[in-house]
Amino acid sequence: MGLETVNKDIETNLREIARGLLKDKKVDVIIGYKKGTLPLLSQPIIIDSEEEVDKLIWNNLCYVNLAKYLVPRVPRFVDSEKGNLKVGVVSKGCVGRALIHLASENKINLDEITIIGIPCNGVINRQRIEMEIGEKEILEVSVSGDNIIVKGKDFEKEFPFDEYMNDLCKGCKIRKPPLVSKAPDLCVGECEEYSNIVDDFSDIAEFEALTPEEKWNQITEELSVCTRCYACREACPMCYCNLCFVDQNKPVWFGKTTDLPDVFVYHLIRAMHMAGRCVACGACSLVCPMGIDLNKINRKLEKIVKERFDFTSGLDPDVLPPMVDFKMDDAQEFMLEED
């Protein structure tokens, strides 16, 4: 997959485009990624001058969904006099989708942003690598050829990228931001045509085939370490509610503790709220300090809305998402009927 070289090209092009946009005043600020201080991280960065352009990077560790910074806009994106600034957003496919979906929920005005498209070949599942390395300190990570190379004080280990890619990226067909008429289409380089990937959701088929008891056991096992810090929620571009349901009182619907039923319900309802809205960026899992894998749930959501409503989130801001739309002949096979 030759990631490193591809990424270098992308980085060069990205900086070029960013410089041009800033120079021509087509955007006021750009949000992108810069190199992280820890081997498995990158850092979001906001730049507003040509000098800073070279700080921008692109690699397989850029997993934060930058759309998060637009809802609500961080202070740097608003000028006290000019109002909303024109923001360039370095966007891999899922960031672009998030922006487009947020536009359909009236949270973003696509005219006020410029999507700088990045062809993304997936981000690394950092927690999985951390867990496999275990109680040793990772000092350096690079991608070379088809492998992720992880180095520490007295060890070096290779992980095949295809496998240690974040699970949601594996079946991702929308590598670049969907180009919609409303969003000026700028794209950094080309990427493989992924549209031929047939996504039959086989990755969750095995889980779906389990008995309720087995599913319950697996899911509760996964969620058992949740500390309810809500990092998943805070990293999710779709979680912009002023008051999350878990924080509500009058009435207090669900317990706030780390008791299993409460944790379970939190994740269940958050999933419910993501139906037709999740853009498969995987940020929720990748930011989890406890390394909880929520990807399976996200994949299920994707499957439900695709199969039931033939909907894929974040493709077109003018298409009504499934939860705000309905059809007279929506499937209702789950309804109880007389024998």
Place this chain on the structure above:
Amino acid sequence: MVEKILKKDDIGKLYSELEKEYKFYAPTKVKGNIAFKHILNAEEIELDYLNSKVPPKDVLFPQKETIFEYRYEGKEVIIEERKDLDDKLLIFGVRPCDAYSFKLLEDFFASGDFQDDIFLKKRENATIIGIGCNSPRQSCFCTSVGGHPFQKESTDVFLSDLGDTYLVEAISEKGKELVKKLSWLADAKKADMEKSKELAKLAEDSFTTKFNFDLVTKVLDENFEHPVWQEISESCIGCSSCTFLCPTCTCFDVIDENDEYNNRGRRIRIWDTCQSCLYTLETSGHNPRPAKIQRCRNRIMHKFSYYPSNYDCLGCVGCGRCITACPVNNELRLIIDKILEIQEKSGEKVSA
């Protein structure tokens, strides 16, 4: 008499002896991460670790804790206090930074008009067995906050990993008594002690992160309204991983859980975080810390300015968890750098 040697193979023996008297907590692997858990089988103990994901604070001040229970009898409410606070606890294999955090927690829970009986009682009944850090991580900075990878403060017994054995040092009276009980431990030799010291020196030298926190505190006190806070808080997504994994964070929320089905309920406390918008939201709708800038600032100010002025010490033990946990890499080292930059810049101005 106080320095002993514990063979690594004898951990099981130690466990089975102490487990009878104490509720035995030790690091163990839970879903791939190290956590301090109540150990039911010696083989679960995992002493060869960097540090736990969630600090051992969790044992004395758990994420969720019952304050009291109540039940309805007819139209009357009967309150039942907790009965498990007299249990003797043993927290085994605590890193020095985390051990030191118990002191900070004690400062907080014992100070002022309110004594937190639940925490203090548990603390009183807890014996801490610390373990030195042979190889601190790059994100560690305990030496900058007055700590040390082999610091023994707040521990009752201290272990040093010498390879196949541990050097066992009894630190406190409690520790001495405990070691006394383990009569089968061999006495340590002088070479063992020296090796331990050597390891300590090596560990100390390996630190890459060092701060001058006296200066930090001073700069913080003078620059509450500085624009740098905007920059610092910019990329924060408010996920509160930093506070949830912090060994010195003490904030909690109190809620009542009603179990109407069984005519009972309980008042519990759960961790809260100053990084949440709701933390400071008042009933009136007013929020003194409405934006991320104030919330990010609060965390730094609390650790490095308010703590020193309230308790005469920094509110940080240098474990580096907030550095590694931050998903957007908005980490403490960068923040401190930015804060110190203020000083440098103003210094430049003065000199120019």
Place this chain on the structure above:
Amino acid sequence: MTEPIVETKQSENKEWEPKIIAFLCNWCSYAGADLAGVSRIQYPPNIRIVRVPCSGRINAYFIIKSLTDGWDGVLISGCHPGDCHYISGNLVARRRFAILKELLEFFGIEPGRVNFMWASAAEGERFAVLVRKATEIVKKLGPNTKFEKKW
């Protein structure tokens, strides 16, 4: 004649009976349940009825809260598609229920815990038949204990 025919008494060693919370829309299903009553159609005494204006009113919170609070089953009934007193409340709800039903199942909740149905104001018989069916399904699953908290 005012004396109760049979004295009610708590009998032991009776087989376990589920308690099912039923959210019924005011215009069709609640009226259908009334009609079942007026027509004296008998069905098992396992449901407890909560009236809501429309099936569209039923937030997923109600359903999940019912499960966490120990109801053995949840039954939701609205007007048939096209008959909604509020034009499309049941159609909006149907999508919500479809997603919730699939998610619950994915999370390991037995598929029969939560049941959805349509019954019109004229379908007292259908109402009773489906309540009977839902009761049987839940009964087969046994008590809902997954959400019990350790105390």
Place this chain on the structure above:
Amino acid sequence: MTETDKKIEIMGNEKPRIGIYVCHCGVNIGGVVSVPDLVEYAKTLPDVTVGREYKFFCSDVGQKMIKEDIEAGLINRVVVAACSPRMHEPTFRIACKEAGLNQFLFEMANIREHSTWVHMKDTEGAYEVAKDHIRLAIAKARELAPLAVQKVKVEPTTLIIGAGITGMNSALNLSAAGYKVYLVERSATIGGHMAQLDKTFPTMDCSSCILTPKMSEISRDKNIELLTYSEVEEVTGYVGNFEVTIKKKPHYVDQEKCNGCGICVDSCPISVGNEFELGLATRKAIYVPFPQAVPSEYTIDMDSCVVCGICARESVCEPLAINYDDKPEYITVDIGTIIVATGYDEYDPSGLKQYGYGKYDNVITGLQMERLLSSFGPVIGKPVKPSDLKDPHSIAFLQCVGSRNFREGGNKYCSRVCCMYATKQARQYKEKHPEADIYIFYMDIRAFGKGYEEFYESAARDYGINYVRGRIAEVRENPLNHNIIIRSEDTLLQQPIEVEVELFVLSAAIEPRADSDSITTLLRIQKSADGFFLEAHPKLRPVDTLTEGIFIAGVSQGPKDIPDSVAQAKAAAASAIALMAKGEVEIEPFFAVIHADRCSGCGMCIENCAYGAIEYVDDRRFGTIASVNVALCKGCGACSGNCRSSAIDIIGFSSEQLHSMITKRQ
């Protein structure tokens, strides 16, 4: 000012003090469960301060008990455990109001329809259900808040759908009371089925003679806007304030220009079956439904017309009234009340193969017989056999064709008019042909109306009509003369009987309109199991629907004869007048409300709202958020059901109220 208005209203802002009133409802509840035990149980629940039982709380005495407790200051919330709130909620609300308690501090536990009536054989189960329903109701009562009723004005205008004898009578009554009426009829003329009838039983007065004066009265009436050949397209709004869009279908004939000369009809080359004559005659593609039609307007039936252009020629239509490009016209009107009088369809017996309808020429339906008997019908009132157009010498009638059929898919109900119309038709024929043999095959004769039994008695006694009790298994045609050979059993004489008749009349059932679903969808009203429109209460609210401001009348509600239809027509008119005369109506203040601080403006509720009642507003503190227009909101809660932040709630069915019920499992 009434006594009530003077009282200071108890708003229940203090801690709840709940009074629970468990009704025996005679033996309906008390005969199945122990009411005293329920009261004792309820008294153990939080905030319950008073518990009482009584035989009938809905009675004056029962209501007085509640009022006294309120007036004595013992309680500030009322829970009645009795029948369905759909039955007596209004009764008790008024009682509360009269005693000075805000009427919305009242809640009902349904322990009759939902407990004792459906668990009659399981008294223990019924008791448990009743207990739980009471507990749930009390839980909700603790969360009730006082509300102010909303008053909305009522547009003094009625829409009547269907201009048969029912719709016409409603219209005339309403007009007489001074209200504006829009009378919408989808066919080209008013009159409905009654216009097809020859004489009416049991008085034998001529249908046209009593109907046509009414028809012209309608057309003359200044208050009645007659919209024939029109259909209701859309109904929005609510009681007192409906907005109705009506489609006027194109006639393709300019009625202003048309002088009604009728030359176009004569010159039209296209002949098709005449609906009015039930296929017994033909009409042209351009036509007037029948001679006495009101309005007398020519219409081109575009389904049959081949646009040959003949009628458009000046030589044919001198005023050039033909317009093939005529377009439908839409009008929108403000309406206060609606009466539905859409009538019925005659059952099509061709599905019942054994009777040979559609297969043998000489098998016809009752309504066809009516046309044959009609003096302005295809044979000018001299019935003939369709096979050879000669007078039949013998006729057999078969009753209950398509009615009282308990087999799968059959109509279980009695059509209520067939016994009498068959008798009437038999008598009419006998009057002119005393020599003819007439048989009526029946299951049992239902002659329940005023003068019906006498009418039937006389038919058998004075006219010599043969009533044979027995179902006909099968008929066949005599191939030589097309006579119908009937084999049956006379169950009274218990012997088989075979007769050959020249005409066989099937007394076909009355059925709901085939497209009545379009009305239920349009108006959000319900149908009962038989497919006719559902009344709000079978005894006490027979012309009301569950949708306030919409009434039903005539056969659309269920089979009935002309006097009953007219009675309902007048009842519906009176009900509509009762609503409109006050000028305003109280509606339950159950609306959506926005918690501005929670709303994040995702807009889902805006899309979910079927009434367009929610829109974005810019809030000074919270930015762009949703806002509810109470005038449009119906309180359905589709918005709230999807809201992630619980930022939108429904008064009367609030999250807190429902939460309190859900948590009371026990």
